[in-house]
Structures are given as C-alpha cells and as structure tokens.
Amino acid sequence: MNDEQLLRYSRQMMLPEIDASGQQKLLDSRVLVIGIGGLGSIASLYLAAAGIGHLVLVDFDKVDLSNLQRQVIHATPDIGKLKVESARDYLSQVNPDTNITTIDHELDETELIKEVKVADVVVDCSDNFRTRFAINAACVKSGTPLVSGAAIRFEAQVSVYNPAHEDSPCYRCLYGTETELDQSCTANGVIAPLLGIIGSVQACEAMKLIMGIGESLEGRLLLLDVMNMDWHSARLKKDPQCPECGGRGRNDVPGQAAS
Numbered sequence: 001m002n003d004e005q006l007l008r009y010s011r012q013m014m015l016p017e018i019d020a021s022g023q024q025k026l027l028d029s030r031v032l033v034i035g036i037g038g039l040g041s042i043a044s045l046y047l048a049a050a051g052i053g054h055l056v057l058v059d060f061d062k063v064d065l066s067n068l069q070r071q072v073i074h075a076t077p078d079i080g081k082l083k084v085e086s087a088r089d090y091l092s093q094v095n096p097d098t099n100i101t102t103i104d105h106e107l108d109e110t111e112l113i114k115e116v117k118v119a120d121v122v123v124d125c126s127d128n129f130r131t132r133f134a135i136n137a138a139c140v141k142s143g144t145p146l147v148s149g150a151a152i153r154f155e156a157q158v159s160v161y162n163p164a165h166e167d168s169p170c171y172r173c174l175y176g177t178e179t180e181l182d183q184s185c186t187a188n189g190v191i192a193p194l195l196g197i198i199g200s201v202q203a204c205e206a207m208k209l210i211m212g213i214g215e216s217l218e219g220r221l222l223l224l225d226v227m228n229m230d231w232h233s234a235r236l237k238k239d240p241q242c243p244e245c246g247g248r249g250r251n252d253v254p255g256q257a258a259s
Helices: 003-008 019-027 038-050 083-094 109-118 129-142 171-175 192-211
Strands: 030-034 054-058 099-103 121-124 146-152 155-161 220-225 230-235
Touching (some): 038 054, 038 146, 038 192, 121 129, 146 192
Parallel strands (some): 030 054, 030 121, 054 099
C-alpha cells in the first residue's frame, strides 16, 4: 500500500481484527455484484469505499426516474444511462483505486459460472427468483460464497450461503421447488431506507468473508421488519430434498421470505 492508501483506509486499519493484512486482502479481492438497483447501489458503494480491489457490476437495465427514490448511486442526470455505467462513474469518484468491470447484459449460464468462479464473493442484489436461483446454482457448482439480500414493502432478509462448507445450506434450500413466489418492489413497493440497511449488511458480510474475520450469517437468515423495527434471526439447515445442493437436514423456518 502507498501512503495515500494508508491514509484512505486508516480508520478501518485501526481495527485490530483488520489491520494492514485484512486491508490487503480487500485490495487483492474480486467481488461480483449482480443487480445495481436499491441493494446493489449501497453494497457496491461501501465495497468500493472500503477498498475492494476489483468490482464486477452486472445489470442490463437503464436508470429510470422511478429508480431514484431508492437507488442512490444514480442521480437525475443519469436517467436513460445504463445503470452499470452510472454506477461505475460514481464509484470511480469515490475510490479511483478500485478497478471496475461492467457487464451490461444478462449473463447466460456459461458466462455466469465463469464470472462466479473467478470471484472471491458473489453479492446477489437482484430482484427476482429466476435470477437468484441461477446465481445460487452457479455458486453451488463453483464453491463460491454467496451473500444474498432481498427487500419488499417494509420487510427484508439477508443471509450467507457458502457451498465450500459441507454443512452450509444453499439459497434453494430455503425455497425448495417452489417457483411461483416472484414478487418485486416494482409491483409491491418498498420503503427506501430498508434497501440501504440490507445493502450495507451485504457489504459487511462480503468484507468479513474476504478477510476471514468474525462470524458470518452462514446458516442463519436475518429478517428485518422496519415497520416495527424488529430483527429476527432464524437458523437454516440443508434441505435433504434440495434440488440444487441435495443437502442434509431440514430448515426450521418456512419457505417464505421477503423478495
């Protein structure tokens, strides 16, 4: 690290759990962020600011006026611009040290697995189950840890799935073979700060995984109800009937959650 980096990350490096060695791990890391909407805006912002060396941003959508209530990485002048380009421009100003790769099309299965394999952590900020299941499948195949978040209306969930660990459930363990669960904030609405809270948790969990510190949300589903400001944590176990990972054990929470 040069003198400017030492100063930039000094408050973070003051933490004994991180120190220079942890910061170097962040600088050497590659994180794949899929979806640069409400969750992805916050997650990518904190990851870039914290010193992730290489961010790969995936989103094929363009900025719309209705996005600006919650997708805070984009601004009014960005309307009509690809979200990955808008995000890249903003993040480059926040931290020019972070290398940013943008992908402005939907990844097919081969492309997705290729990107997942070279990532240290995948952060799923997508807004539909089809994409989430595809990301989970790629992570299971490659053994790459997945930080998954979702939010709708006044409720949200976040968890970590690490297929490199034999006892870790995957995202599909939570939902089984159900496929008629698709909901989105486009159709149901969402309060803006909720996405900021969950996106921040996703960034923090990704950083912890990269640095190898603390206890992650692996095996736990963190649920937030902001209407009553209640946090709940539910234990997750592998589902023996999981169509993706064919795990062992059963979940102790029902297969329903905010999307």
